[in-house]
Amino acid sequence: MAGTFEIDAPPNLSNISTLHWVNNGFGLWTLIYPFVDNLAINTPFSGNTWSLDGGSPISFFSLPAGFTPLTAIAQVNVSSVFSAPPALVAHFTVSIGGFTFPLDQISLNLALAGTITALDLQNLAIIINGICNSNINQILNADAQVSIAQVVGTYAIQQSSFSPAIQNPTVPVRTGNKVVINSTVVGGINNGQSGTGLDGVAQIRLNYTHPIKGAQVITLLTYSGNQDPSLIINGVQYYWQDLIFVKKPPTLWFYLPPGFGDYTGPVIVTLIGNGIQFSGSVGVGIINVISSDGSGIYTLDKTKTSDTLYFRSGYTTDLRQIMSSFVEEIDNDDNNMYSMLSYPRRILELSDSDLDEDYEQELLMMIGALRIVVVSLSVEIPSPFIKTSFLP
Amino acid sequence: MTVRDHTGMPLERFNGYWNTGDIDTVPIDHFSDGNNIDFVGESSFRTRPGINISQTVLVPLSNVKRIYNYPTQTANTLIVLTYDNDSGMGSIYHVVNPATIYGPLLTISGMIDFSFVPYAGRGYISPFSSYANGDLTFQRGLQNQFLYVYDGLGNPARKAAGAGISGSMTAANGAAGHTDPGQHVFGFVSQTSSGYNSPPTLLTPFITAAGNSVSFGSIPASGDPNVVKRLLVATKVISTYNGNPSGYQFFFVPNAVINNNTDNFLNNISFYDSELLSDASHLLRNYTTIPAGAVLSLYHNRLCLATTYTDISLILVSQVGEPEAIDQISGLIVFPLDGNPITNAQELRDVFYVFKRSKTISYVDNGGDPSSWPMISIDNSLGTSVHGIATVLDSGSSTVDFLIVCTYQGMSQFNGRYASLELSWKISNFWSKLDRNKFNNIQVINAPIQKSIYTILPNRQLLVGNYNNGMDWKNIRWIPWNFRMGVNAIAIYDIDQIILGADIL
Numbered sequence: 073m074a075g076t077f078e079i080d081a082p083p084n085l086s087n088i089s090t091l092h093w094v095n096n097g098f099g100l101w102t103l104i105y106p107f108v109d110n111l112a113i114n115t116p117f118s119g120n121t122w123s124l125d126g127g128s129p130i131s132f133f134s135l136p137a138g139f140t141p142l143t144a145i146a147q148v149n150v151s152s153v154f155s156a157p158p159a160l161v162a163h164f165t166v167s168i169g170g171f172t173f174p175l176d177q178i179s180l181n182l183a184l185a186g187t188i189t190a191l192d193l194q195n196l197a198i199i200i201n202g203i204c205n206s207n208i209n210q211i212l213n214a215d216a217q218v219s220i221a222q223v224v225g226t227y228a229i230q231q232s233s234f235s236p237a238i239q240n241p242t243v244p245v246r247t248g249n250k251v252v253i254n255s256t257v258v259g260g261i262n263n264g265q266s267g268t269g270l271d272g273v274a275q276i277r278l279n280y281t282h283p284i285k286g287a288q289v290i291t292l293l294t295y296s297g298n299q300d301p302s303l304i305i306n307g308v309q310y311y312w313q314d315l316i317f318v319k320k321p322p323t324l325w326f327y328l329p330p331g332f333g334d335y336t337g338p339v340i341v342t343l344i345g346n347g348i349q350f351s352g353s354v355g356v357g358i359i360n361v362i363s364s365d366g367s368g369i370y371t372l373d374k375t376k377t378s379d380t381l382y383f384r385s386g387y388t389t390d391l392r393q394i395m396s397s398f399v400e401e402i403d404n405d406d407n408n409m410y411s412m413l414s415y416p417r418r419i420l421e422l423s424d425s426d427l428d429e430d431y432e433q434e435l436l437m438m439i440g441a442l443r444i445v446v447v448s449l450s451v452e453i454p455s456p457f458i459k460t461s462f463l464p
Numbered sequence: 465m466t467v468r469d470h471t472g473m474p475l476e477r478f479n480g481y482w483n484t485g486d487i488d489t490v491p492i493d494h495f496s497d498g499n500n501i502d503f504v505g506e507s508s509f510r511t512r513p514g515i516n517i518s519q520t521v522l523v524p525l526s527n528v529k530r531i532y533n534y535p536t537q538t539a540n541t542l543i544v545l546t547y548d549n550d551s552g553m554g555s556i557y558h559v560v561n562p563a564t565i566y567g568p569l570l571t572i573s574g575m576i577d578f579s580f581v582p583y584a585g586r587g588y589i590s591p592f593s594s595y596a597n598g599d600l601t602f603q604r605g606l607q608n609q610f611l612y613v614y615d616g617l618g619n620p621a622r623k624a625a626g627a628g629i630s631g632s633m634t635a636a637n638g639a640a641g642h643t644d645p646g647q648h649v650f651g652f653v654s655q656t657s658s659g660y661n662s663p664p665t666l667l668t669p670f671i672t673a674a675g676n677s678v679s680f681g682s683i684p685a686s687g688d689p690n691v692v693k694r695l696l697v698a699t700k701v702i703s704t705y706n707g708n709p710s711g712y713q714f715f716f717v718p719n720a721v722i723n724n725n726t727d728n729f730l731n732n733i734s735f736y737d738s739e740l741l742s743d744a745s746h747l748l749r750n751y752t753t754i755p756a757g758a759v760l761s762l763y764h765n766r767l768c769l770a771t772t773y774t775d776i777s778l779i780l781v782s783q784v785g786e787p788e789a790i791d792q793i794s795g796l797i798v799f800p801l802d803g804n805p806i807t808n809a810q811e812l813r814d815v816f817y818v819f820k821r822s823k824t825i826s827y828v829d830n831g832g833d834p835s836s837w838p839m840i841s842i843d844n845s846l847g848t849s850v851h852g853i854a855t856v857l858d859s860g861s862s863t864v865d866f867l868i869v870c871t872y873q874g875m876s877q878f879n880g881r882y883a884s885l886e887l888s889w890k891i892s893n894f895w896s897k898l899d900r901n902k903f904n905n906i907q908v909i910n911a912p913i914q915k916s917i918y919t920i921l922p923n924r925q926l927l928v929g930n931y932n933n934g935m936d937w938k939n940i941r942w943i944p945w946n947f948r949m950g951v952n953a954i955a956i957y958d959i960d961q962i963i964l965g966a967d968i969l
Contacts, residue, residue: 247948247949248948327948330948330949330950330969331969333549333968333969334968365526365527365968366948366949366966367526367527367528367949367966367967367968368517368518368519368524368525368526368528368965368966369517369518369519369524369525369528369531369542369544369559369963369964369965369966370515370516370517370518370951370963370964370965370966371515371516371517371518371957371961371962371963371964372513372515372961372962372964373513373514373515373516374513375513376513376514376515376516377511377513377514378514379514379515379947379948380514380515380516380517381515381517381948381949382517382524382526384526446522446523446524448517451948453500453511453512453514454499454500454946454947454948455499455500456499456500456501456511456512457497457498457499457500457501458478458495458497458498458499458501458509459495459496459497459498460475460492460495460496461482461490461491461492461493461494461495461496462487462488462490462496
């Protein structure tokens, strides 16, 4: 089965893509909105942006099993508007899929040796860079507006009986929790092979959109050479042993790795095949990750058979007594800033009488202060194991 | 042959992880892979011990980037760097015990690491960061930053050293007394709570009379709130005064001290030139602010700081017993330039060893100025990283008679030369895969009670080397440990308590 597909950014995309430039008076032009050198539109194709064979819009997760893009051309129309004077010149370049091209060249063939997956297309980011060259000391507003952002191409449906799904997808998970993937239909893609396809998983990709950092991806590599498996967090590889366990058949399970930082929200789970049992990517579903910042100071404890971690989640409000004129006091005396700390801090230089004198009751007031709740969390020690040598 | 006829092969010893050469060559008493196990006795193993949270305070420190031991006058404590990923600010705290924490003592933008040396109960802190130089990432002192001193009592850290008192004073004949009559120049040296003596300032020419003492008035207070004393300095009689008050040799005048930073007078000081024995002239050449460096160490009771932002091959060496007094001329040593920064420095058996990433040299105190110390090249292929020398208990230095040094080749014993084979020879494939540009993340401790070496690796694993059966490449037993969170700092506390630091990944 084959056909055409189209991914269209939602109409409101242009509303967030205006760049305003202003001359700083020294021949340099500065973006005054969005206060950065370029404008990145992360995951412009989120939502019901996919259309197969001219049909109704569907989401990435509604694509049929085995959906494999064969060709793909990205198109981005960026119109520019310059307020004045016309002698000034501004250029915009657009980056998409890791390639940069000038404003007047707005389409890019993404069909690069079949390496583009449906997930790659879903996660395409558009970056608009503005370069404004002039040494004239005049005000200029130059806007760049994205009017069209789409990907068109052809696809095929690879024959498959591989239907993996996350066990208990509604139960939130945090770093260190086990995520179990079941494949309920027996039978590999290649006729005659047994198994569920899970034994052919080469990578597990975890995609999410951080509210500040934008699109993020964590890749768990089940096979990565001599120190397998390893973990790639936003492009940086860590050899992080034994986060992944492949059981054949019918489940694959792994510990949710670190790397999510302070993120809480949905994470897309996708399996990438090794090209033998199956090829390309297979969407598994969504897990809901809870931020679990486990950073801090720990001690090794010979009496413990599990790891007890810090677990930071949620906020609470503390009541705190402060001086009503504390802003002025901070200016005059750095030591007073310690009164704002939420943990005990010695007052070193004031005797009791000094306290009475300097902190009179009428100067004190109560305020509420937000604090992250920190509790401890016991987790099992990750997979102690040994492999013996090659025995004769 | 049937299964019934098979002869069992008992595995009686488990000597840890082996990862060198081909996997088929792993000896039968070693592991071809392993994780999170601990060695028991001579030949057994079990699951590694668990970890526990270290702080019981309401808001424990998070995103910990570096931990050092900090032995104060009264306790064994920790000094800890945290980093706020959103604001880009690094903050240093003093963790006195699980329930008591002071700080932040110091908060600096871009401080992702720091070097630290405890000295006489105080702590000397030097913020540094990583910089790219082509494909190489190296560490040097943070730009426009300084060496700081912390008093160990919870007060904010302050810049080490300091400028002299500004302003002017008056000098006049005092009550009946004695001086060598003639032209002198007088001045004051301010002394901070950490014992640092500033350069002499308030230099005032005055002709003394034989039968009179000297009195000083309108003496300004120092603007530095840490000044606790002001000491009078004077020249001997100048036969021909050339008008330049700072062009002469100054001496501390005995018993001429203002023991506070408030009084504006010092009256009736009598002295003879023959009593002027303690030289203060070198103070004129001292740094008044000391630039931050990536390396801090102690040698012969001198503070040594290296790898500043502007000079990656320079070592600043203080006066003996005065860690903040660094002469800008005679206190400097230049490591031969080769484009690589100095990464570490350590005293061993009375010799001062200085390391770059792949080079080791030594200096020996010859009793003269540091700039005159002879240099000896030790090894032109092996060196280490900024935290690549194992600390022992709370000493921050060598064990009995050797250092344990992490080189690109592996982990080696160093006793003036690198031992061959290196301790980590059995896992050389594993070691060689570590990212060299992240060797600055390696931090090592040697725990003699546990007979183990604990090493934080660039990939946030903890590599454990158990030397219960002997500390040599053959008998040491290696195994990596993993944790749910990334461990990136380590320290040892109260003799045998292992402390781990984890950041947000």
